Amino acid sequence: MSVETGYELLRAPRGLNRVTGLLRRMGAFALVELQKLSHDRSELITRMVQPALWLLIFGQTFSRLHVINTGDVPYLAFLAPGIIAQSALFISIFYGIQIVWDRDAGILAKLMVTPAPASALITGKAFAAGVRSVAQVIGVLVIAYLMGIHLTANPLRIIAAMGVVVLGSAFFACLSMTLAGLVRNRDRLMGIGQAITMPLFFASNALYPVDVMPQWLRWLSAINPLSYEVNALRALLLGTPGNTWLDVGILLIAAVLGVAAASALLRRLVQ
């Protein structure tokens, strides 16, 4: 199609340029989230309170009861990766509310008029959830070391654990944004977020091994990405046996599907 005009019109990127354009825009959204975090670092600190309480109160109490068989691994060490995953889940699961907030504030409509595809915006938000969650990894590791819990000090394994947390957070943030696209209402989404968070947590191996679960809960655990995140974190931070590549692969697929679903429903939010 030829477009004749006195203006120098721009065309949207095509072919390979479209992919690089998408990546650049994802980077732009990710940068914005980092900039927001840099203006308010107190959020990172306040978010550390909950995992600290889980380890200090719940972890120490249950490790004295000796009711959960975790094999050769002390219960506190077994629990620490689960608490990292739980903290990341609690951060990510409310990203849908944030995007509804952006919709209500008119920001989303303005962004949707730019050439940035919905997937770039969703991936940027998912990345932001990952960045906020990574801070939890560092915080829990510090608390764990202070409590004498033996987690790895290998920097490569810690970096890999951060990568796992980013993937897990991306999936749960996308799940939340997908729900936002379906219900389109902040209050309703808040209720759904609260309703699904604890079931996701308890139907995983974060607090106890899968072996002690009843069969129906094992099935739920098998389809719960949080279990794969915890598996991978335990393998990386504790060196427990497991198939880390399979866990990471499943998390990656879940994150990609999450981005696709949330992107497809994003436009519904501004209709």
Place this chain on the structure above:
Amino acid sequence: MTTAPAIDCRHLTHRYGQFTAVNDLTLEVQAGETMGLLGPNGAGKTTVVRVLTTLTPVQAGEVRIFGFDSRRDTLDIRQNIGYVPQQLSIESALTGRQNVDLFARLYDVPRKQLRARVDEALEAMQLLDVAGNLAGTYSGGMVRRLELAQALVNRPSLLILDEPTVGLDPIARDGVWTQVARMQDEFGMTVLLTTHYMEEADALCDRVALMHHGVLQTVGTPADLKTAVSPSATLEDVFRHHAGEDLSEDAAKQGLREIRSSRRAARRVS
């Protein structure tokens, strides 16, 4: 020189359930023109803007922006427009500069030009001195100017402004319109603005289109429209003439109140 109109809207109809928000709208805006889309609340202006910006898909009819088909060439259209929504909407947790920088990146402003273009947009809106402050500390008028800077950073061929002065005090409104007029003069871009401040439209627009109940009542230059009604007519009179008895008393009162409050600002701008 231009063969493709900036906006070519033919028989556009848009419904929300049983309610027809826009009914068979046909409107053409030439490149370089400043067109005002006027009407009271509920006239269908915002729906038209949402369709033109590709935010809402075309249900019936045809919309072309610089020849790009709104159904097919959505991303091409977005690449060439700037948009300021009715609602004041910025990221208050970012600085003014970061807000504009985001839009420069989303519009693929080349990396080497990024800083210069962001500075240029901020300077045009007289925000360069406060660019490092968090946008949450800005006044309403500054936020609106920041939004204009965001919309201008990609040097759009078409700037769409949806009620850009709603909720602003007369001084802030004056500032926004001065900047819009200056930008139009400087860059020669096409501007489509919706407003229910008729005197402001009278002062700033090359042509105005009057909408009521989703129907385009009339379109023309402010001078021609006024002359056709009476030698001393205002745009308010033109609107009453075309909207007739359908213009409810409440809408009339609201419109007149806002027109009076905007009169001084309009005089300063013109």
